[in-house]
Amino acid sequence: MDLSIAWRNLWRNPRRTVIIMIAVIIGIWSMIFLTAFMRGIVVDMIENGIAELTGDVKIYARDYKNDPALENRIENPGPLISRVRDHLPAGAKLAARVRVNAIAQNARHAAGVTLAGIDPEMEAGVSFIGDGVSSGKMLSPAVLEAGASEASGNGILVGRALLEKFETEIGNKLILMTENTGNEIVSRAFRIRGVYQAKLESTEKRFVFITRGAAREMLGIGEGVSEISIMLENHEQAGTVAKELAAAIDPEGIAITPWQELLPMLKAYIGIFDGFILLWYLVVFVAMAFGIINTTLMAVFERMREFGLLKALGMRPWRILRSVLIESGFILVIGAVLGNALALSLVYTIGRFGLDLTAFATGFAYAGMSAVIYPKVFLGDVIFANTVVIFLGLLVSAYPAARAARILPVEAMRHT
Amino acid sequence: MATSQMIPRDMIPMDMKMAWRNVWRNPRRTWLTISAIAFACTILIFMLSFQFGSYGTMINASVQINTGHLQIQAKDYFEDRAMRRVVPDPHRVIKTVGGIESVAAVTARAKAFSLISSGNRTYGAMVIGIDPENEARVSTLDSLVREGEFLAGTAAGENRSGENRALIGRLMAENLQAGLGDELVLLGQGRDGSVAATILKVGGIYESGMDEFDRRTLHMPLDTFQEVYSMRGAVHEIVVRVSSLDRVAGVKTAAAEKLEHIPGGGDLAVLDWDQLMPGLTQAIKIDLTIGIIFWFLLVLVVAFSILNTFLMAVLERTREFGVMMAIGTGPGRLVKLMLYESGAMTAVGIALGIFTGCIFTAIFQVYGIDFSGASEILSQYGISGRIHPRLSLVTAFAGPLLVFGVTFAVSLYPALKIKKLKPVEAMAHV
Numbered sequence: 001m002d003l004s005i006a007w008r009n010l011w012r013n014p015r016r017t018v019i020i021m022i023a024v025i026i027g028i029w030s031m032i033f034l035t036a037f038m039r040g041i042v043v044d045m046i047e048n049g050i051a052e053l054t055g056d057v058k059i060y061a062r063d064y065k066n067d068p069a070l071e072n073r074i075e076n077p078g079p080l081i082s083r084v085r086d087h088l089p090a091g092a093k094l095a096a097r098v099r100v101n102a103i104a105q106n107a108r109h110a111a112g113v114t115l116a117g118i119d120p121e122m123e124a125g126v127s128f129i130g131d132g133v134s135s136g137k138m139l140s141p142a143v144l145e146a147g148a149s150e151a152s153g154n155g156i157l158v159g160r161a162l163l164e165k166f167e168t169e170i171g172n173k174l175i176l177m178t179e180n181t182g183n184e185i186v187s188r189a190f191r192i193r194g195v196y197q198a199k200l201e202s203t204e205k206r207f208v209f210i211t212r213g214a215a216r217e218m219l220g221i222g223e224g225v226s227e228i229s230i231m232l233e234n235h236e237q238a239g240t241v242a243k244e245l246a247a248a249i250d251p252e253g254i255a256i257t258p259w260q261e262l263l264p265m266l267k268a269y270i271g272i273f274d275g276f277i278l279l280w281y282l283v284v285f286v287a288m289a290f291g292i293i294n295t296t297l298m299a300v301f302e303r304m305r306e307f308g309l310l311k312a313l314g315m316r317p318w319r320i321l322r323s324v325l326i327e328s329g330f331i332l333v334i335g336a337v338l339g340n341a342l343a344l345s346l347v348y349t350i351g352r353f354g355l356d357l358t359a360f361a362t363g364f365a366y367a368g369m370s371a372v373i374y375p376k377v378f379l380g381d382v383i384f385a386n387t388v389v390i391f392l393g394l395l396v397s398a399y400p401a402a403r404a405a406r407i408l409p410v411e412a413m414r415h416t
Numbered sequence: 417m418a419t420s421q422m423i424p425r426d427m428i429p430m431d432m433k434m435a436w437r438n439v440w441r442n443p444r445r446t447w448l449t450i451s452a453i454a455f456a457c458t459i460l461i462f463m464l465s466f467q468f469g470s471y472g473t474m475i476n477a478s479v480q481i482n483t484g485h486l487q488i489q490a491k492d493y494f495e496d497r498a499m500r501r502v503v504p505d506p507h508r509v510i511k512t513v514g515g516i517e518s519v520a521a522v523t524a525r526a527k528a529f530s531l532i533s534s535g536n537r538t539y540g541a542m543v544i545g546i547d548p549e550n551e552a553r554v555s556t557l558d559s560l561v562r563e564g565e566f567l568a569g570t571a572a573g574e575n576r577s578g579e580n581r582a583l584i585g586r587l588m589a590e591n592l593q594a595g596l597g598d599e600l601v602l603l604g605q606g607r608d609g610s611v612a613a614t615i616l617k618v619g620g621i622y623e624s625g626m627d628e629f630d631r632r633t634l635h636m637p638l639d640t641f642q643e644v645y646s647m648r649g650a651v652h653e654i655v656v657r658v659s660s661l662d663r664v665a666g667v668k669t670a671a672a673e674k675l676e677h678i679p680g681g682g683d684l685a686v687l688d689w690d691q692l693m694p695g696l697t698q699a700i701k702i703d704l705t706i707g708i709i710f711w712f713l714l715v716l717v718v719a720f721s722i723l724n725t726f727l728m729a730v731l732e733r734t735r736e737f738g739v740m741m742a743i744g745t746g747p748g749r750l751v752k753l754m755l756y757e758s759g760a761m762t763a764v765g766i767a768l769g770i771f772t773g774c775i776f777t778a779i780f781q782v783y784g785i786d787f788s789g790a791s792e793i794l795s796q797y798g799i800s801g802r803i804h805p806r807l808s809l810v811t812a813f814a815g816p817l818l819v820f821g822v823t824f825a826v827s828l829y830p831a832l833k834i835k836k837l838k839p840v841e842a843m844a845h846v
Contacts (some may be wrong), residue, residue: 023721026717030717068591101538108498110529165496167496287721290455290721291452291718291724292721298445
């Protein structure tokens with residue numbers, strides 16, 4: 001019965017109720033929508049970071065991280081790979097690569113690049129290069145057919161931006177220069193076989209791909225690889241999977257690292273971002289709270305006579321307190337529901353096409369983001385935003401409610 | 417309307433007085449409303465100052481470490497960093513540009529991509545030839561040297577102890593496993609396509625906090641660079657430092673004009689920091705745009721929070737307004753009265769907000785905000801450790817102005833409701 005009385009009281013002054021509800025709706029909407037927007041940016045940065053040959057979990061020789069040189073490699077990856085495969089969760093994929101710093105050169109230009117020796121068929125679903133090339137041909141698998149082997153063995157894939165920078169085209173030669181295991185400078189000519197496009201221009205300038213066979217031949221590393229990169233279905237699992245792998249496999253001489261450790265910058269960014277969300281929620285809430293207190297105070301004061309009468313009739317103070325709290329509870333909950341609905345439907349609408357901000361593309365690339373943003377809703381954020389608003393909202397309504405409950409019947413009935 | 421013409425001019429202050437008294441009929445409500453407005457202003461002033469402060473730090477850091485305010489380069493060098501696109505006669509250009517007002521310092525640089533090897537490691541990097549004396553006036557490179565010392569001046573052409581020294585970044589030193597005094601072998605391509613090779617000793621190690629810079633650059637004396645890379649006296653960039661950021665545009669125009677008049681000047685281009693680092697300005701614009709959306713929504717929430725106060729001020733006084741109208745007060749004057757009332761509350765709130773906002777911001781401006789926990793990411797943007805918000809006229813008044821605009825728009829709704837009142841009905845209202 002208290003509920004239905006509170007509900008009716010709420011609509012004694014519909015305009016006032018609607019106005020404060022709008023404040024709550026806008027508040028919650030802005031909390032959820034803007035958070036989803038920012039989360040979209042962060043998720044995108046994580047995905048860019050992980051797809052840029054990082055992977056969710058990476059396995060490499062223990063000293064490789066501090067000294068990414070060829071001599072710190074996994075000598076015999078075969079048995080290791082099959083053991084890792086046994087312990088991976090369903091849906092996970094992995095790829096082994098050789099990776100070394102090199103200089104790419106043609107007649108007119110030279111630039112530092114990262115040379116990656118890959119197994120093309122393993123990369124599918126693991127890194128961006130697995131998605132194939134935008135023009136030209138993909139590196140063919142290491143199966144060496146007679147005649148075709150030459151063409152494939154000296155093929156190289158480069159990024160579109162690098163191709164433009166070097167003023168060259170598919171079919172032209174590119175010379176790669178690097179150090180082999182004996183610390184001797186080796187250089188070899190490759191023929192540009194295909195061109196890939198990545199989300200970020202810096203990626204396109206940084207990576208060039210050859211087959212692992214060609215890398216093996218050029219660098220003299222035998223079966224060795226620099227890294228084994230694992231892609232999971234859910235980025236969040238990386239930490240646990242890395243731990244499980246380390247426990248299951250005797251990790252002597254190798255390190256198994258999740259992306260959070262591989263990309264500390266991104267982790268720091270997410271930290272700043274979480275702090276900002278908390279701050280933003282509080283600021284919006286405080287702005288809302290002034291309105292909630294004021295409106296509830298008004299609603300209480302114009303009914304003081306009524307509260308006095310109820311008390312004179314024998315109503316307990318806590319029941320008056322409760323009925324006022326239920327009234328603001330209604331406002332908060334209805335506002336929250338509508339605010340959520342509005343935010344989620346907007347996120348859904350924008351999410352289908354993405355928010356295209358290519359006008360700012362250079363700036364986004366500067367910060368490691370892509371220019372089309374897909375807002376992402378995290379359940380945790382939604383729950384958090386609603387809890388903050390409803391819980392703290394009830395807390396601040398307690399002040400006017402307590403004033404109503406404390407009123408003395410005699411005074412109140414004199415009140416006009 | 418006849419009534420409004422009947423009001424003598426000296427009555428107008430009375431309206432204000434009346435409005436002011438009405439505002440304080442319910443002090444608690446008024447204070448809550450004022451606090452909401454003041455709160456919004458304080459937050460806006462602080463956050464905007466914070467944003468602008470971090471942009472200033474970002475721009476200055478990047479400009480000082482890297483590009484300088486202005487650069488004069490061969491046309492097309494910026495798009496295509498080829499060795500052959502040079503400024504052939506740097507002395508003349510430096511002399512010309514150095515004479516322009518507000519130019520603080522000028523230096524020349526030459527750049528070549530090369531292979532750098534220590535005993536057991538080889539990496540590719542950008543080798544930059546600098547004029548140590550002038551470089552120190554243009555950039556902060558000399559103060560970034562953490563180990564060893566900055567390159568000595570080679571003005572007299574003498575090379576102390578007869579060997580060439582180089583400065584390298586901390587990350588490059590780690591990658592190369594090289595320390596002070598170790599020898600590095602440079603291998604690259606000269607301006608004419610010939611092989612350029614030399615041996616340098618590590619004379620200093622610098623740390624800028626920008627990973628890319630610390631990993632991929634090596635600095636050596638310009639004269640040695642010109643010899644090794646057969647530059648024949650040419651350089652790639654003339655870097656200009658201007659006395660302050662807002663003078664850059666003027667200097668740019670003046671420099672472009674003067675260059676027209678020197679031989680070969682037509683092949684040169686003047687670029688400002690905005691063109692040299694297009695990503696930076698855009699990143700700032702994105703951040704600012706996102707910021708403005710956030711602040712606008714905040715103001716909207718505040719506006720709806722206080723709309724009820726304004727509305728109640730009208731609704732609970734319906735009877736009173738009916739009486740006033742019955743004794744001859746025009747509805748226009750009542751609307752004005754209402755706007756005075758909401759205006760008074762807004763004005764007090766904004767004044768209070770500007771006051772607390774400025775004090776709050778000024779405190780942090782002096783002490784800075786410590787972001788050491790997040791320094792890794794900030795260093796990517798060239799911000800180190802502490803951020804100082806920067807209070808300016810814009811940051812102090814832009815936010816409050818937004819609050820004022822939105823609040824005024826909101827207060828129109830209840831005020832205009834008065835116009836619909838009919839004296840008899842209004843007086844019957846309880």
